[in-house]
Amino acid sequence: MFKGVLFDLDGVIADTSTLHFDAWKKLVNNYFSAKLPDSLEEKTKGVSRGDSLKVILNYLDVSVSDTMFQRLLVEKNQTYLASLENLSIKDRLPGITEFITELKQHEIKLALASASLNGPAILDKLELRDAFEAIADPSKVPYGKPAPDIFIAAAKALELNPRDCVGIEDSSAGITAINHSGAYSVAVGTHPELKAANMLLASTAELNLDTIRQAYPHN
Ligand code: G16
């Protein structure tokens, strides 16, 4: 049986992933009078703020000065934070409250493995901060997702080997990261690239201890 669960945040715990892309779309409209295709959303999911901006500038085929790059990051975050203003317990994704309760009842430890620098503030708004034994700091790991660093850091913060942990993700970058960390990967969503996960669930509503326990290979 696994001893820890390493949670992604946006798109797994909180209904915030479209808010990120909405903020990018607004930024690109304001600064470049351009529209981003929906297909770009998957390429920015789970990817750090700076790496997401690189993906977007590459798509637009524009280069900007370092000063402008920083300004764009600040402005995107301001838009994103404004959209979080009314975030509350109601924005926990379906099944998350029940799943976390089940994990706690079985004394399974929880860690956050999000790329978001806003992770702790979002957990506060969702009233979930106390449920987590550890929050891995994305600013302290050398490489972001799809590198495994944040999942390795999250397992370490729980004093566990990644092999004894399950990682849960909604992005293909995140599934690659979990797979390379050594943890057992569970994807939630329907994007074809999520098929690289050890277990694929259509949505967070399907997360439950028994389903994962039965498939987990190191029992
Ligand atoms: C999230 C989102 C990404 C976002 C990243 C950084 O990752 O999926 O779209 O770019 O965090 O967020 P912030 O700008 O708030 O630091 P995750 O890992 O929680 O899915």
Ligand code: MG
């Ligand atoms: Mg995510």
